[in-house]
Amino acid sequence: EDQVTQSPEALRLQEGESSSLNCSYTVSGLRGLFWYRQDPGKGPEFLFTLYSAGEEKEKERLKATLTKKESFLHITAPKPEDSATYLCAVRPGIETSGSRLTFGEGTQLTVNP
Amino acid sequence: KAGVTQTPRYLIKTRGQQVTLSCSPISGHRSVSWYQQTPGQGLQFLFEYFSETQRNKGNFPGRFSGRQFSNSRSEMNVSTLELGDSALYLCASSKLGGRDEQFFGPGTRLTVL
Numbered sequence: 116e117d118q119v120t121q122s123p124e125a126l127r128l129q130e131g132e133s134s135s136l137n138c139s140y141t142v143s144g145l146r147g148l149f150w151y152r153q154d155p156g157k158g159p160e161f162l163f164t165l166y167s168a169g170e171e172k173e174k175e176r177l178k179a180t181l182t183k184k185e186s187f188l189h190i191t192a193p194k195p196e197d198s199a200t201y202l203c204a205v206r207p208g209i210e211t212s213g214s215r216l217t218f219g220e221g222t223q224l225t226v227n228p
Numbered sequence: 229k230a231g232v233t234q235t236p237r238y239l240i241k242t243r244g245q246q247v248t249l250s251c252s253p254i255s256g257h258r259s260v261s262w263y264q265q266t267p268g269q270g271l272q273f274l275f276e277y278f279s280e281t282q283r284n285k286g287n288f289p290g291r292f293s294g295r296q297f298s299n300s301r302s303e304m305n306v307s308t309l310e311l312g313d314s315a316l317y318l319c320a321s322s323k324l325g326g327r328d329e330q331f332f333g334p335g336t337r338l339t340v341l
Contacts, residue, residue: 146327147327149329149330151332156337157334157335158232158318158332158333158334158335159271159318159332160332161329161330161331161332164327164329166327202271204271206327213259213261213276213278213283213284214259214261214276214278214283214284214320214322214328214330215261215273215276215284215286216261216263216271216273216320216330217273218263218270218271218272219270220270221270
C-alpha cells in the first residue's frame with residue numbers, strides 16, 4: 116500500500132528564516148512525486164512534479180528535491196504570503212492506477228512578519 | 229487559460245438526501261479525478277474518469293458514484309447522505325493522466341446536517 120508521511124505537521128518561521136519540509140514515501144514504483152500548496156478554503160495549487168531521484172526544481176523561494184525514499188521542499192527567506200499548507204503526493208508506477216494520487220497529511224506553514 | 233471549475237461551491241443537505249456535484253476540467257484535459265478532503269483523513273482519492281470511462285476507484289462505498297460526459301465534464305453523486313460525508317470535494321484534471329500534472333478546482337464544500 117502506498118504511503119506518504121510529511122513532517123513536521125506544523126512549522127512556524129520568522130520572515131527570512133529558511134527551512135525545509137520533509138515528505139517520506141513508500142510506493143510501488145514512482146510515476147511522479149507532486150508538491151501542492153493549499154490555502155484555507157481553496158483547492159490545492161500545483162507547485163512541482165519530480166520524477167526521478169536526484170531531480171530538483173525551483174520556483175521563486177521554493178526548491179524541491181527528490182531521493183529514492185523522500186522529498187524535501189526547501190523554503191529560502193520565506194515571506195508571510197508563503198503561509199499555507201504544503202501537500203506532498205505520489206503517483207504509483209502501476210499503469211492501471213491512472214492519475215490516482217496518494218497524499219500526505221500536509222505541513223501547515225506559518226511565516227510571521 | 230481557464231482553470232478547473234466546480235459547482236456549486238457550497239451545499240447544505242440533510243441525512244438521507246442525495247447530492248450531485250459538477251466539475252468542468254481545463255480545456256483539452258481528458259482525465260478527471262475526484263477527491264474527498266476532511267480534517268481527519270486528509271485528501272483521499274474517490275475515482276477517476278477518462279474518455280467517459282471509470283479508470284480507477286478508491287476505497288469508498290457504492291453510495292459514491294460518478295460519470296463523465298463526451299466533453300470531459302464530470303459529475304459525482306452521493307446518495308443517502310451521512311453526517312460523515314461532510315467534506316470538501318475536490319475535482320482535478322490532467323491531459324491524459326499517466327505522468328501528467330494534475331490541477332485542482334476550488335472544491336465544493338458539502339455540509340450534511
